[in-house]
Amino acid sequence: MTHIRDLDPSASPLDYYGAELRRLREAADLNQKQLGSIIYCTGSLVGQIETARKVPTREFSERVDAALGTEGAMSRLVGLVLRSQLPSWFRQYAELEARATYLSTYQAQLVYGLLQTQAYARAVLGVRTEENLDARVAARIERQRILERDNPPLMWVVLSEAVLHQEIGGAEVMRDQLARLLELRRREWVKVQILPFAAGAHAGLPGSFTVLRFEDDPDLVYTEDFIQGHMTANPQALREGSLRYDHLQAAALSVDDSAALIARVMEERYGDQPEADGRAVA
Template identity: 65%
Template sequence: MRSRELDPSASPLDYYGYELRRARESAGLTLAQLGAIVFCTGSLIGQIETAARVPQRDFSERLDAALGTDGLFSRLVGMVLRSQLPGWFQPVAEMEAKATYISTYQCQLVHGLLQTEGYARAVLGIEQGKRLDEMVAARLERQRVLERDQPPVLWTVLDEAVLHREVGGPDVMRVQLSYLLDLFGKPWMELQVLPFTAGQHTGLMGSFTLLRFGDHPDVYYSESYDSGHMTANPQVIKERSVGYARLQAEALSPRESAALVARVREERYGEHTGPGACAVA
């Protein structure tokens, strides 16, 4: 592959490629030799070195082990993947990663922090073609905030419609709802379902998220088709906080919510062995 000089200050992806080439050459390895060590082709290594491909996290971890780079590429890949998010959403993701308390109401889809890979791929695949793998990886990277030693408190209210909207097909939904069920009872996390029987409620205007910080004013976030709106206006925060509290009060309890998720999973997406067979959760 023809070598291309990179400006490491051009973008996180260029910086990653620059450092990869430098580390590989310092180790005295060809593209093919390094590819064999980290279980990929030399061509893929070359594409990443020239910023033509976006690296994944598991690839970066294998690089660190192969090149003895003390976690360098595992650290850089987070920055690279965040840069693949839409430009208008990147500030939101940064705030999300710093928040100590996240409260969100979702009326159409499972929140991005709680999506399985299959669900995320189905959602993003509607309009993402060539960059689908990168966008999915970036969304899953966001979820690493929940794996920290001290993760943010995450309180999610899902409209019941989210459970019934078939995203990606029955298999994808079955896995997604099973994942949600596994979240019930986890520390620092709570999930409620707002049932259809709630009727009119304060979330009818759409999904929104409230972000709270230890040393920063609270932030309200909502989004439209291809843009987001974020504000720290105290009056907006007050109104939306009260609205969210009302949603929590009108939603099913966590125990009742778990029972509803399990019932929908079984009745709509359960595996059937034949006519009249019982659904398998």
């Protein structure tokens, strides 16, 4: 049994989650092993989460809610926990991203975070260090829940063709990631265009950027360097970002031609032939 230590619930969302899990479990007159058996995990894992040594997943939280009849309390709380695992400099952007009504992004090297598969995200986030990797991946995947809500943001994504060829995590990971991009064609509020190598010099050469638009708040332009992100509502920056994005969209392949290129790269470089509806077959 994991050693029980006192938690200060006010120390962090993770500590609060652990304290609440312990309180609810004890109120149900269950020990860690018994709860673990009910929700299909080990008692040790329950203990690690109760002592804030491990970050809970959304699946774990949903099982706890079902087992203890907590009416979704832990599932709601886990969102705060996972958001707290994002880099401190990124959290404000993630909050604004979740509130935006329209996202337009150009990505020069990587698939945009909201469109990444779990395996692709894991390969990206684990490049420099695997410390706390499970939690960091879970936090990134949690961001994608905004695409599942009843009124998701409209999203227009332009990816450099280099993104398709830069092998991240191996061929299987890339097959699944490109298949994910093709599957997104079923969502009318998500559009993906590929900026082909043939475009030559283009407006995105300075690097990746995202324009966020809101119903009631000023629009923002977001960029990143290797240390942190930068947001601005400066009118000149917004004008420049919007103009560059318009040029990128004009230079990119159409949505249908982009899907055809993704499918071709998927087949020729990573070994799978997608079906007409975007599903990959071995």
